[in-house]
Amino acid sequence: MKIKNNKLFLGKFSTQSLAKKHGTPIYVYETETIRSQYLKLLKNIAYPKLQIHYACKANTNILILKFFKKLGSKIETVSKGEVTLALKAGFKPKDIIYTSTSVSKDEMAFVIKNKIKVSLDSLSQIELYGKLNPNNDIGIRVNQGIGAGHHDHVITGGIMSKFGIPLEHLNNAKKLAEKYKLKITSLHQHIGSNVLDKNILLKAFDKLLETAINFPDLESLDFGGGFGVSYLPKEKDLDLKTLGTEMTRRMNNFCEKYGKKLDLVLEPGRFLVAESGVLLSTVTEIKNNPKRTFVGVNTGFNHLIRPTMYGSYHEIINTSRAKGLVIKADIVGNICESGDVFGRDRKITSPKVGDILAILNAGAYGYVMASHYNSRSLPREILV
Numbered sequence: 001m002k003i004k005n006n007k008l009f010l011g012k013f014s015t016q017s018l019a020k021k022h023g024t025p026i027y028v029y030e031t032e033t034i035r036s037q038y039l040k041l042l043k044n045i046a047y048p049k050l051q052i053h054y055a056c057k058a059n060t061n062i063l064i065l066k067f068f069k070k071l072g073s074k075i076e077t078v079s080k081g082e083v084t085l086a087l088k089a090g091f092k093p094k095d096i097i098y099t100s101t102s103v104s105k106d107e108m109a110f111v112i113k114n115k116i117k118v119s120l121d122s123l124s125q126i127e128l129y130g131k132l133n134p135n136n137d138i139g140i141r142v143n144q145g146i147g148a149g150h151h152d153h154v155i156t157g158g159i160m161s162k163f164g165i166p167l168e169h170l171n172n173a174k175k176l177a178e179k180y181k182l183k184i185t186s187l188h189q190h191i192g193s194n195v196l197d198k199n200i201l202l203k204a205f206d207k208l209l210e211t212a213i214n215f216p217d218l219e220s221l222d223f224g225g226g227f228g229v230s231y232l233p234k235e236k237d238l239d240l241k242t243l244g245t246e247m248t249r250r251m252n253n254f255c256e257k258y259g260k261k262l263d264l265v266l267e268p269g270r271f272l273v274a275e276s277g278v279l280l281s282t283v284t285e286i287k288n289n290p291k292r293t294f295v296g297v298n299t300g301f302n303h304l305i306r307p308t309m310y311g312s313y314h315e316i317i318n319t320s321r322a323k324g325l326v327i328k329a330d331i332v333g334n335i336c337e338s339g340d341v342f343g344r345d346r347k348i349t350s351p352k353v354g355d356i357l358a359i360l361n362a363g364a365y366g367y368v369m370a371s372h373y374n375s376r377s378l379p380r381e382i383l384v
């Protein structure tokens with residue numbers, strides 16, 4: 001993706017030409033960015049038995065899933081719908097991990113019938129799985145009391161989080177597994193989303209290694225996802241180089257002590273797709289009150305809920321104007337709620353009705369969270 005004088009190109013296509021040809025609102029994703037993020041992970045985390053399972057909750061566009069398959073990635077899913085899409089995209093059951101919460105008997109039976117690998121999130125899930133499918137291998141998800149993330153809503157470790165089996169209950173988990181002759185071959189954790197501090201990720205990794213030594217039948221350790229990207233202009237990127245070097249070193253040391261080379265599974269979602277996507281919209285209205293200017297567009301939080309739900313920052317540029325007066329304005333959507341704001345006090349090249357605004361870094365947790373609220377249609381999606 002290239003930006004020059006407000007002109008934004010995805011592959012060889014300008015956002016202007018894409019908007020003209022396909023209309024707005026539209027999500028546009030660029031495969032080259034996805035590939036480069038994927039390779040960045042492989043290069044920096046050089047552990048030989050590394051397995052990347054793309055966490056497809058971030059973006060389940062079928063073309064993107066197929067692209068990950070082509071890159072050699074495996075996949076992580078959280079629902080019957082995601083498992084179905086993963087199978088449709090061509091992933092083999094052995095390359096699909098299912099990790100979910102509040103799972104119904106029907107959904108667990110579906111996962112078992114399709115021979116999908118599981119990371120079980122609670123004692124009751126182990127019991128349910130054991131009754132339906134004894135004498136099998138399972139993974140379990142632990143909550144080690146460490147959580148992090150860009151917002152409370154996405155912190156998935158610690159006492160306030162519903163996820164994982166707490167350390168205090170791991171003996172019960174082992175007993176339940178024995179009862180149903182289930183072999184615990186994977187330990188999983190996921191502390192939260194958009195973590196930019198390598199130290200907290202390493203702290204959680206150390207804790208996972210400490211826990212893992214007490215599980216004799218492991219074949220893999222699953223670190224989960226959470227690798228952050230910088231959304232704010234001055235935010236510092238995750239130090240992937242140090243993180244990768246340290247994870248590899250610590251994993252090698254652990255395996256020597258453990259007496260077996262284990263797989264290291266990662267489940268990145270956001271890191272792989274966030275920067276690949278933009279949401280293009282058209283300016284529909286410019287409105288003033290005595291204190292503020294509002295630039296209204298033909299999309300809203302029904303299409304990209306991150307600013308409203310998490311207060312997240314997304315860079316917004318007016319791709320129709322290379323030059324001109326820069327104003328300060330609130331960029332707002334077409335949903336009838338006051339919280340439908342993409343950004344307050346944004347510096348933007350003075351827009352006119354019909355201009356195309358690009359909301360950047362919208363490839364993760366964008367379209368997948370879209371709704372029909374206000375009975376508006378879903379946006380379109382294209383991949384270049």
Ligand SMILES: Cc1ncc(COP(=O)(O)O)c(C=O)c1O
Pocket residue numbers: 055057058076099156190192193194224225226227267268269270271
């Ligand atoms: C179990 C699990 N793995 C991976 C992820 C992906 O997280 P991220 O997109 O932050 O990498 C999530 C996100 O919620 C998750 O719950």
